[in-house]
Amino acid sequence: MTGPEGVRCMLMRGGTSKGGYFLAEDLPSDPGARDDLLLRIMGSPDPRQIDGLGGAHPLTSKVAVVSASQDPETDVVYLFLQIGVDLAEVSDRQNCGNLLAGVGPFAVERGLVAARDGRTPVRIRMVNSGDHATVTVPTPDRCVDYTGSAEISGVPGSAAPMVIAFQQGGGPLLPTGHARDLIDGTPVTCVDNGMPTVLIAASALNVTGYEDPGELEADAALGARLQEIRLAAGRLMGLGDVSATTVPKLSLLAPPVHGGTVMTRTFIPVRCHTAIGVLGAASVAAGLCVEGNVGEDVARLPATGERLRIEHPTGFLDIDTAVDHSGATPAARGTAVVRTARKIFDGTVFPRPA
Structure with a gap:
């Protein structure tokens, strides 16, 4: 003092x-x-x-x-x-x-x-x-x-x-042990590469993934559905009752529009991020590198060794990451980012x- x-x-x-x-x-x-x-x-x-x-x-x-x-x-x-x-x-x-x-x-x-x-x-x-x-x-x-x-x-x-x-x-990249889980009929990928994050194809929730954050926040039905998914995912990921916490985050995925890897809209957990958090982006990037993840049909992965560009409402964030599939379960090999x-x-x- x-x-x-x-x-x-x-x-x-x-x-x-x-x-x-x-x-x-x-x-x-x-x-x-x-x-x-x-x-x-x-x-x-x-x-x-x-x-x-x-x-x-x-x-x-x-x-x-x-x-x-x-x-x-x-x-x-x-x-x-x-x-x-x-x-x-x-x-x-x-x-x-x-x-x-x-x-x-x-x-x-x-x-x-x-x-x-x-x-x-x-x-x-x-x-x-x-x-x-x-x-x-x-x-x-x-x-x-x-x-x-x-x-x-x-x-x-x-x-x-x-x-x-x-x-x-030290924790698993896939906390549920699966590349893809089904929560009340919605396919998700639960990943933790520094931030517990749930990946969801935007189309699975009847949105484009290109909406303005304020528009998504104002969608009461979407908000209620995301909360249902988040609470269920929290239990699946071993986080317990997450009703009073800010994790896991939820990232909606859509095809990129500016030459990147994927477009995102991330909820933190109620407000929609005007960009994307560093650790949230690291988890999205690693999740997209896991075989069988929910973003396979929307993401455009770069060549091996190249940075993944995670697009968001106000631009993009570049991530260096790689996933090792040689073990019993996928594991991140390290992540780097410039801030x-x-x-x-x-x-x-x-x-x-x-």
């Missing part, structure tokens, strides 16, 4: 999300007290989040809590927290690959990782899943440089590339009084 009321905070854009980045030591150690404080910092519960940092949308109501790692194999530990917008909820049931892009530069800025001259790799353990990733941060003259020519869909302008390499997770991040402010945030 920097004072009796203020809390040290860095607001950053990470990928196509935005959130508050905190050192764990600057927040209460008790999870309940921490979550209460973060709700007041972000301005929740309030659909406008008018009295806090939140941007009135799940993509801009996020928090990264970072600390030094005691494990010699990693540099820092990253806990992602999804802060409810109009509900007083704080969830740690998922990762966020977009905010992950900012964890690397944040760790260097806070002195948790010593900057190298040129590029600095930051090895990160993601608390939410136990998975590991390395974010390579541009550090010319041993200082973080956020400027550059890398562009990502959904973000205006360009910035320095933050290259994220994900290690293969950008930018420091917006670094200072003291004053939470709404308790």
